[in-house]
Amino acid sequence: EVQVVESGGGLVKPGGSLGLSCAASGFTFSSHTMNWVRQAPGKGLEWVSSISSSSTYIYYADSVKGRFTISRDNAKNSLYLQMNSLRAEDTAVYYCARVRFEDGHYIRDDLWGQGTLVTVSS
Amino acid sequence: IQLTQSPSSLSASVGDRVTITCRASQGISSYLAWYQQKPGKAPKLLIYAASTLQSGVPSRFSGSGSGADFTLTISSLQPEDFATYYCQQVNSYPVTFGPGTKVDIK
Numbered sequence: 001e002v003q004v005v006e007s008g009g010g011l012v013k014p015g016g017s018l019g020l021s022c023a024a025s026g027f028t029f030s031s032h033t034m035n036w037v038r039q040a041p042g043k044g045l046e047w048v049s050s051i052s053s054s055s056t057y058i059y060y061a062d063s064v065k066g067r068f069t070i071s072r073d074n075a076k077n078s079l080y081l082q083m084n085s086l087r088a089e090d091t092a093v094y095y096c097a098r099v100r101f102e103d104g105h106y107i108r109d110d111l112w113g114q115g116t117l118v119t120v121s122s
Numbered sequence: 123i124q125l126t127q128s129p130s131s132l133s134a135s136v137g138d139r140v141t142i143t144c145r146a147s148q149g150i151s152s153y154l155a156w157y158q159q160k161p162g163k164a165p166k167l168l169i170y171a172a173s174t175l176q177s178g179v180p181s182r183f184s185g186s187g188s189g190a191d192f193t194l195t196i197s198s199l200q201p202e203d204f205a206t207y208y209c210q211q212v213n214s215y216p217v218t219f220g221p222g223t224k225v226d227i228k
Contacts, residue, residue: 035217037165045157045165045208047217059215095164106212108155108170115164 002026002111004079004096009116016086020116022079022096027111030074033057033099035109036081038092038118046092049081050099064090086120093117123147123211125220133228140196142223144209149189153213156185156194159222160205168207169194199225 008020022034036048049070050059058070069082079096098111124147134140144154152172157165167176169185172192182197196203204227209220 044222045159045210045219047219050215050217061216100170102171105153106217107153108167108176108212109157109165109210110167110170110176112164112166 004098004111004113006094006096006113006116009094009118011119011121012086013122014087014120016120017082017084018086018118020081020083020094020096020118022081022113024077024079024098027098029077030054033101033106034072034079035097035099036070036079037095037097037109037112038090039095039115040089040092043092048094051079083118086118088120091118091120123150123214123218125209125211125218127207127209127220127223129223130221131224131226133226134199135228136199136201138199138228140199140203140225142194142207142225144187144192144194144220146190146192146211146213150211150213152188153211154185154187154192155210155212156183157208157210158203158205159208165208196225 005023012018033052035050051070067085071080093115095115096113097109100108100110126145154172156169159165173185184195206222206224208222
């Protein structure tokens with residue numbers, strides 16, 4: 001089955017750290033750019049970070065730059081998000097998503113996981 | 123690039139034609155996607171490249187537009203279509219989403 005499954009969410013205190021994982025299966029993970037997208041409770045979607053297939057290109061939202069680190073291990077078909085210096089406003093469901101390109105241009109996120117909840121609270 | 127959506131919410135009946143608009147703060151060619159999200163679920167891709175229907179999505183969904191103005195149309199609303207809809211621009215980083223349009227039952 002073609003899927004991505006996130007894990008690693010939980011409760012963490014402000015200023016703390018947490019690492020998320022996304023396990024991919026059923027497709028050639030090493031060929032795809034991957035995203036992290038989050039959604040705060042009752043709010044809309046917010047793109048967090050992208051990493052290209054070979055980790056050459058990495059992008060972050062300004063809201064997480066300097067605090068979050070995206071990485072991947074193609075041998076393990078896994079995507080990661082290391083989150084440091086967490087704030088209450090980082091509380092959200094975090095989704096990983098597969099990116100599709102056409103003619104060399106980002107065109108859509110076509111496969112999403114079910115998400116993992118991160119709660120930052122004292 | 124900022125995206126605005128209108129309306130922010132709407133009430134409609136089964137069988138109604140529904141149109142949602144998305145406006146970008148600058149031109150994004152046709153690099154726009156639409157997603158449907160139901161409570162507690164992940165977003166589902168409906169339309170990409172402004173007007174291309176994702177495989178498996180019913181043909182009652184359609185998209186149009188280019189440049190800065192886009193629309194998502196549901197030709198005949200079905201019970202399973204009550205959800206929140208988001209547009210997303212993928213023309214350039216940072217990728218951005220619209221604030222969403224909630225479609226509920228009249």
